[in-house]
Amino acid sequence: DQAAEGRLGPSPVVLDHTSGFEGLLLVDDDLLGVIGHSNFGSIRATTCVYKGKWIYEVLISSQGLMQIGWCTLSCRFNQEEGVGDTPDSYAYDGNRVRKWNVTTTNYGKSWAAGDIVSCLIDLDEGTIAFCLNGISLGTAFDNITRGAGMAYFPAISLSFKESVAFNFGSRPLRYPLSAGRGVEGYRPLQDPPVADLVKARKLLGYLKNVIHIGIDVAEGKLVEKDTSVWQLQGEPTVLITLAHIFNYFAPLMCKVYLVEDVLMTFLLSILERGGAVEAHPLIQQLLDLMWLLMEEYEVHECLKQLLMSLLRAYRFSPIIPDLGLQIHYLRLTIAVLKHEKSRKYLLSNVLFDVLRSVVFFYIKSPLRVEEAGLQELIPTTWWPNRFTKEGKESKEVKEETSEERLRRRAYERGCQRLKKRIEVVEGLQVQILKLLLNNKDRGGGEASRYIFLNKFRKFLQENASNRGNLTVLCPPEYMVCFLHRLIAALRFFWDGHKAKSPAALSSEEAYVPPQLFYNGKVDYFDLQRLGGLLSHLKKTLKDDLAAKANVVIDPAELQAVTMDDLDEDEESAMSAAQSQRPSAALAIGGALARPGWLSSPTLGRANRFLSTAAVSLMNPRRPLGALEKIKVRTLSVEQRTEEDIEGSHGNEGLLLGRPPEEPEQPITENSLLEVLDGIVMMYNLSVHQQLGKMVGVSDDVNEYAMALKDTEEKISRCPKRRRDIHEELLKSQKVFSEKLNHLSRRLAWINVTIYSKEKMQDIYWLLRVCIRTIEHGDRTGSLFAFMPEFYLSVAMNSYSALKNYFSPVNSMEELPGYEETLMRLAAILAKHFADSRIVGTDIRDSLMQALASYVCYPHSLRAVERIPEDQRISMMRNLLAPYEQRPWAQTNWILVRLWRGCGFGYRYTRLPHLLKTKPEDASLPSLQKPCPSTLLQRHMADLLRGDRDLAPSFLNSVLNQLNWAFSEFIGMIQEIQQAAERLERNFVDSRQLKVCATCFDLSVSLLRVLEMTVTLAPEIFLDWNRPSSELLLRRLAQLLNQVLNRVTAERNLFDRVVNLRLPGLESVDHYPILVAVTGILVRLLVDTDAQGAERATAVLLADPCFQLRSIQYLLGHAEPSALAAAPPPTDKRHFSLHTYTEYISAEELAKVDRMLSHLSEESQQAAATTLPTSEEDLCPICYAHPISAIFRPCSHKSCKACINQHLMNNKDCFFCKATITGVDDFTKPPSS
Template sequence: MRMRRARVEGRLGPSTVVLDHTGGFEGLLLVDDDLLGVIGHSNFGTIRSTTCVYKGKWVYEVLISSQGLMQIGWCTINCRFNQEEGVGDTHNSYAYDGNRVRKWNVTTTNYGKAWAAGDIVSCLIDLDDGTLSFSLNGVSLGTAFEDLSRGPGMAYFPAISLSFKESVAFNFGSRPLRYPVAGYRPLQDPPRADLVRAQKLLGCFRAVLSVELDPVEGRLVEKESSEWQLQGQPTVLLTLAHIFHRFAPLLRKVYLVEAVLMSFLLGVVEAGTPAQVQSIVHQILDLLWLFMEDYEVHDCLKQLMMSLLRLYRFSPIVPDLSLQIHYLQLTVAILRHDKSRKFLLSNVLFDVLRSAVFFYIKCPLRVEEAGLQELIPTTWWPHRSSREGKDGKETKDETAEERLRRRAYERGCQRLKKRIEVVEELQVQILKLLLNNKDDNGGEASRYIFLTKFRKFLQENASGRGNMPLLCPPEYMVCFLHRLISALRYYWDEYKASNPHASFSEEAYIPPQVFYNGKVDYFDLQRLGGLLSHLRKTLKDDLASKANILIDPLELQAATMDDLDEDEEPDPAAAQRPMQALAIGGALPLPRPGWLSSPTLGRANRFLSTAAVSLMTPRRPLSTSEKVKVRTLSAEQRTREDIEGSHWNEGLLLGRPPEEPEQPLTENSLLEVLDGAIMMYNLSVHQQLGKMVGVSDDVNEYAMALRDTEDKLRRCPKRRKDILAELTKSQKVFSEKLDHLSRRLAWVHATVYSQEKMLDIYWLLRVCLRTIEHGDRTGPLFAFMPEFYLSVAINSYSALKNYFGPVHSMEELPGYEETLTRLAAILAKHFADTRIVGTDIRDSLMQALASYVCYPHSLRAVERIPEEQRIAMVRSLLAPYEQRPWAQTNWILVRLWRGCGFGYRYTRLPHLLKTKPEDANLPSLQKPCPSTLLQQHMADLLRQGPDVAPSFLNSVLNQLNWAFSEFIGMIQEIQQAAERLERNFVDSRQLKVCATCFDLSVSLLRVLEMTITLVPEIFLDWAQPTSEMLLRRLAQLLNQVLNRVTAERNLFDRVVTLRLPGLESVDHYPILVAVTGILVRLMVHGPASGIERATSVLLADPCFQLRSICYLLGQSEPPAPGTALPGPDQKRFSLQSYTDYISVEELAQVEQMLTHLTSASAQAAAASLPTSEEDLCPICYAHPISAVFQPCGHKSCKACINQHLMNNKDCFFCKATIVSVEDWEKAANSSATSSAA
């Protein structure tokens, strides 16, 4: 009894130390079933342990799973926390925060180092001396706090406060401490007696392995353990049976598995060759399965793999990566054992722990600890201000010293890459073992078990986006995807080698029948044509005729009604099976949510599982009597035969359309793995690739700052010692940061952006393109394809161009030009495809096409697609803008014109040249690259049909009217806010919308300029019924824009002068040159009759002011005959000031137009006759009445009624339907009556 008290002296609480889950944190934190892992689920949740200490020296460890905001340390029972204050924010609570690198006890000061995911923090308290300290990965950070309060009532609990989605796992001593500290005890005592027994039994076991019984002499002889074989000798078997009778119960305990068995196996790995390791581990596993009960082996293997995963996940990065290599070698050796592999696949790898951790290579936050300084002694960084790809300029201005540094840096990067490739190869070996389909002796092959688990893994990540414990972190997903692609292509090409009719992995795609035959579960993911149940009803005839799939109407109706119900009844068996997740290393069993408990994995698949589907083999037509009803099997039930097929059953490829070849591409199971890989990319890989570019961006920013500082140092006078000292200090800081970042960038390039990884993403792109092309050939059945195939095609190209492009040249990819053209054809065809109904995917296609036409190489790819596809694309772009997203359409047309318009050859606006661009690689900042070919298609289409041009231009004019009116309304509100005396703020969103409306107005004006340039007769040939009306509407809008923008010291002027953040693009130049371009086309170019008509319509508009035209050249009044035009140095706006943007010829055309309009307006003023107010149109009050509506008899001018009839057929006044419009002239002898009366 005295011994028991001595052992626990200084500690209060249960001997098994866990987190206190009764502390009222419900909803604020998620705690796992073993009460050692925790995930933040609120702003700042706090939890403490069940055991406290008041005397002695104690330590516990925290395994950091995410590097966000957390405060880890100790608190007393009297500390009170809330969502704002946590551990370290109150008296008698003390914390270390590695996110902000500070320590906390009411106040805060700098302390320690920054932590990263995968680190281990040791929290040490010495209550004899009253000190508290922390260690990071076994390296002491020094004493953090002294003079702790001690005495009666003062006992300290381990505690943590963490923000939303942050996760950790505690080790109070239930497992061996990774970094034990001499003199400090863990809060939970180790099982010392069991540990001694286990070590002795292990010694006996090792002794058996190292000897053998000589059958001749009957004596023991020493032998290498790797050469030992179980040969059925009774003496050996009896000895091992006695050992395992006592050893087996101990091997179920997590502490003993990690301290004894794991240590033994790792010793084998470190001492032997891979072949020897494999032999010994295989023998040991055989003995475990032979001498232990199944439930004992299951527990032992489960704890062994969990321990192995923790060791791999939370091991520090060392220069030769030896720790990671040893753990992976042991994992490979264990998984080579068939029986163990199948058990782990079925019950552990995806159910209990995150097996994706094994495929991850963490990026070191502290490069000096990872040994990168020795591996890459010389640092270098690209001298570019922006990511513009390899354009050959990078090495042109390179000095000899820089060239040597770059080459030394590249050699260091290659050394690092070779070391990382060793780890990656081991990870690929693991997946090759899991994808083995030749081990089906006595059960299902590993590949088919993997497929079931892999599909559930995808479903949890696709459907559980709001449930953090279910999600695989995106950095793991990236590595998992690349290893999976390597293993998949290995097996794909291996199958091709033995099956000549199959295809190489380079020609891989997913056959379209996979999307509609129900054999692969796509959960609730959206299809191109909408919901699956809707598609099955609306396309049942196409399924029958093209794919030989018949759906029973009665079953269909029942399934549809079932689809309306909510998933309220979870499967009891599934509910009893705990869904366990790992807090990135620590096991976190969590109750499976109800929406994941259905064995059919979601409502969409429930429909597939219940609808009876009749399938006819496509090899020959069947009679009605031969049709057989079968049910689609859920993922839980599928066997090898269900996937691969046999005899007349084609498995996954059931329901082959006539367009698809009869010979299979490869094994059907590999098709499902490929489909899952594409889904993985869509779930989180693409976003993570974009996130990792941030390291490269940081390097560029610091490199620019260093260059600026060095320039200032060169310019600084030597007498200013103070400034020189500050600049030298800044230069040192920037250099040190760049040294650190350039080594970290080398790691990122080796693990994320290497040439091999680029080829993986490129392969996925080509797979998606081929899949979309094959799906498109099936006609209406294309609607069954999941949306993510188009998304991955778009996003993977974007990743190759924007994320990999700055590191590796895209032009060097095999078949690059052909791939560009195929993607262009898909974007051109499907951005307006009626089979695609999802708003988001349609917007993505439109934005992708808009970006595609901004870059010369991709625009040329659009021009290379077949002519009929190009014409169809342009026809879709010219469809009326109403009832569809038109802004992106207009943007595409503008990009096709940019470089041809009046003063429209700029990349950046003149007034923004001195500002720093956000990213020179943005589509909007590309140099103009107009397409005369697509412009010609546009001109041909506008000339063809009588309705194409009027409907298109009517919609453009309507949208221009709306966009410019909205812009004016918003700048009035902004101006009023700016003039208020009290302090006020303009909403940044309002400024953004205002700038967008301005940009839209400019782009719509440019589309009108392009139309007038290409097809002037649409406005000027009055033999066409709508030409005059369109010209009058155009003149009206141009005059409105000119009046608003050119009035001096008016609203527009004042807002431009304010230069508000967010309104940078709002300026006189872009909108005035667009208007000028239209006017020049109308008044200068073209036939004399056209110029005369345009002039008369422009002058007839009541809003026309000659002053607005004079403003373009900096004149307030028309110049008197013989006077010179004002010089270009005039302060007011003048096109003459923009000599770099506007050519001499263009300025001459403006002057010619001004001269012409000055003369014409003088003649029109002399010839105009006064009009009675009663004779004016009651709609516009600008033109005389000239038309009467039938049958109601109301009157207006022709311009107003023609414009009204473009959008509405009802009378403007009485809403009666207008049958016809007739000319009307006032009778000379009749009294005038207001037509509105």
């Protein structure tokens, strides 16, 4: 056979899935698509070539690491080496832009998802070449090995999660390079079905003739007709003719090649004349004909292949300036989906089952802007080039020169042109979704919307379970586009319903009612609820469900749920379903029985969690007859009908079990509520992280713009004699400019498709939906626990996205109702961060972090101050709860933020010894300028003063944690110091440094909270009528002295570690910790009344660790002994608060001077009056104070301070572990 000469192997060429790569790759059912499932898996085709010129195409679905090309049978691949890494294999890799054949060199261009790579081999000349989207990349390899036993197979190696599809010729090549049948043309590895093609084209010609020509019965002759308005009018001659044509045409239309080459081309040609899709009824007529004259299985196969071809064509078309190709394919998709019968078949069996129809809603962003024609569309580029010191783009427009203004405006006009073109595509995509969400097409079964809902839920389930198979996971970039189009379609129908029934809510007020979360009508798979697992909630809250929502959980079902959790055998699930059948045949409220779905047994193990609770309903509006009190088993996702969703005859469908707190007012159609719920879930699945990822491009633009500005400044400063430097700088300038030209056009595309104002409004709308949903759920009391966690996550994340990802392009403040939304979100965070109904540690942490970042920015802090007073006080009370029972570091940080700007020397944004902020860090919460909240401080002071029990327990826990954090820190720096002193080369583990720095930061922030407490409510320590104040003051003095002694000793451990300047310990320095301690001391000793100062002084001096030199150190007074022993080197500067005049005011310094002189005086007097104590009279616990207390009943003794401190945490005797019932004063009897 001449046709097959030069080729060996079976005729349908597919991937050889039996060649030992099982498990390393996932191969599609058609054996043409492949997904990497290991580090680097390789696979080859079943057919090889040894002579002639051959071509095959690879459709790139993801732009990651892949090597595509040719290999021989002798090549052996493994997890590290793939195609191109062995002597007789050759590959092109567009990810790294290289070619591979054992060694590697630069070659070609970078590829992106949606590109097509053509692989060409010419075995007559011995060359291999590649094309990208039909554009030749040049010869990659020449002089390849040929001869006996050398035959080349198409092959690919790809890394984890990368995916491609091959076309060896089973479908028309997208970029054929054949010049007829001659030798000069390249042939696909699989021959096209020539005979079938001739037949199909001929039959299509006959079909066109029938449509073109009508029979004029009166005249008895044929007349030409306008094809665009042709209709099937039941003329027998026409029908019989068409039936004959379809008799031959139908079987051919089940073949992929013919559907794509003949049918799709014909249908596209009908739409080519332009105009609205509605203006071409011929396509509807043709689809009617197909359903009429073809067998059902033939129509099914034909439609399936047609849609798959359309999807491929849409996805792999190159981007051209007017997006004409994408628009063309979307228009045909709409035309096909307008046909009701075809739409329902495709929805039920193809769109979500066989295809990734989400691709239709995606607009790919061009990686190579030149080919996409963005240079013509946006001829002038622009980027921000005015930066403030922090590197943030400055908002002052007055500095802009007229030339810059012209450039910026030209760039903005270009962006507007691009936006208009992209909006056309988005409009068509929304139109597709409107067709799928149609709920009026009830002809022949369910309306499209209800089929879509069930498929959509399954789509969410596949993406929500982390065990999701790679082949069904939807890439996040598709999810983002799908989310926006779905919001547009949903709001269209929502407002349409509002127009018809004015009582309903508009989409601006949309929310998801709380009963959806507990009535079992909507499936949340195994997603975490706020209160834990669903099975646990059903058991613990079943009484509340019955009382509040009239939902009774069937005890048998509860048992089944628990059994399900234990993963019991299928049989028991089957029998449970069987046992429920008799009662299930009765329908609710006298509606007709539908035993079909009610008696469906549980779907096997895979769908175990779809069968949720059996719910018994009590309709409060009228008494139920005995027969009607039935238990309805919740349906599996796939089997719900319109009635189950929308409800009928007094049954509320999805809204079953309305709690008394919910208004009776209808919200909207129930089905739209489920779509809304799905949209929120989608945002949580992957949209948020994708929004964060795409911000990278604008960060790159800013970085390059700063580098360019820097280079231009250097050029202007470069001395004329240094030509060499000047040339290098000019080269750099050229590189940066080219990169910026490219990036600014790419950024224009991203800003239009992802960060435009309209997209921002969508995310803002979603944020408000979540806020309203949480508020409604919160009112239901204990039932709030049923809400899925993702609602709270989306509320926090969507706010963060609006603030951090959209802000450079659009200002958040301009959004309608922005201030009110900010306040409502603040109220949610303030209320729920310590909500006992929320059990998940992750979601509690997220709430705490969100609140912590909320109080860092002035505008969001003001929002917290605007929430109702009782909520503010309750928030502060939760923040002041003892630290032992919870993750306290975040809480402490929140209190510190509320104080920052008020403390002693605490007005810094960055520590004095560190360099100024890098531009990319300027928006971090921890680097915001101090913005203290005096209002919340006042609440804190009132709570600490007013609640006698709150202050001691809170302060006891703060002091305990400070003791722990500072001890840990000292222990770690000892280890680091020892490691640094060893002579051999050594490395300190970076994680250890990080933990060490964290302990230091915690110590500083705990000291600041103590300073805040001492300042706001000094009486807690100084009013000795309070039972615990003396004890707290003693503990505080003890800790402050410990910290001072450790940090202030000259050339001690702390000093040496700070001077090592290790990476990771940047924040460890004398200043932050010493000013915090000084702040507390000044407040206790100077800024207080005489009595308070006297008490504080007495306690401080009585502490055995007190050393006056520590206080002198603060002002740079060196120790006389140290000076005498070794004169310090001249470069060694002493620490002194006087050197930080930018950070500490003169007034504050004067107070430290007063404190030092006061303490010097008092300590001299104290030294003169103290009497020596014998050792047996000292407390056996601390050996610092005389014994002053005796315990009951065991009569052991210690000083009061020690036993009081011990009793705060433990009631057992320190010595004998007997339970202490009381403590009496003890005075030593005078010795006789």
